[in-house]
Amino acid sequence: MTEARIHPSAVIEPGAKIGEGCVIGPFCHVGPDVTLHDRVELKSHVVVGGETEVGSDTVIFPFAVIGEIPQDLKFRGEKTRLVIGARNRIREHVTMNTGTEGGGGETRVGNDGLFMAGCHVAHDARVGDRVILVNNCALAGHCIIEDDVIVGGLSGVHQWVRVGRGAIIGAVTMVTNDVIPYGLVQAPRGKLDGLNLVGLKRKGVARSDITALRAAFQMLAQGEGAFQDRARRLGDETQSDYVKEIVDFVLSASDRSFLTPG
Incomplete structure (x- = not known):
């Protein structure tokens, strides 16, 4: 000792x-x-x-x-x-x-x-x-900042906001709404611009899961109905645990709305 x-x-x-x-x-x-x-x-x-x-x-x-x-x-x-x-x-x-x-x-x-x-x-x-x-x-x-998140320099996260696992926030960004797991957020007022593909690849996530995440992001961005409705449909269709994590995050209780794909 x-x-x-x-x-x-x-x-x-x-x-x-x-x-x-x-x-x-x-x-x-x-x-x-x-x-x-x-x-x-x-x-x-x-x-x-x-x-x-x-x-x-x-x-x-x-x-x-x-x-x-x-x-x-x-x-x-x-x-x-x-x-x-x-x-x-x-x-x-x-x-x-x-x-x-x-x-x-x-x-x-x-x-x-x-x-x-x-x-x-x-x-x-x-x-x-x-x-x-x-x-x-x-x-x-x-704030709730889940595992493996990166928040860029000179950025701010608003009170009560949740940032899901594996998301990345670009530099000089203000985040005022929840960020889905593995999301990529940038621009001064925080826009959900895609997925943290670099982080997923570095982590060794299987190609099939990355493909499923890309398809899920497109459905969340362009599907019919409200954001939560799209997430519910996604949950019924997917077999990927990574996509299910996003669905569970979106459908769980929150004090904020979500950054949605533009």
């Missing part, structure tokens, strides 16, 4: 739980309700506050502020949490806030994510595994 290495200039408040092998660099501040699991590294000048849990092998770079209170005027000091998974890389000036009582009281970030410089994860967001947030993008409150 390896003891934590804590720089003499760091401030660790009484009550903080520091795991084996953690490295806490110069001028960091760790609050009393913080838990750092094994081998977490805080480079320098990192602030981790609130009731925050950081998973093992996560690295947080200088000037990140993790676990501060929500930027929500309805917040009245209630006790809420931020839970960050394992093996994340959280770069310079990233901010992640705790939850609010009205949003369930918890902000949650999955495993193996890359959060590039200056990006923001707001209160009550749910971020999945292997998510990449590129420089200076922002997730508003209550």
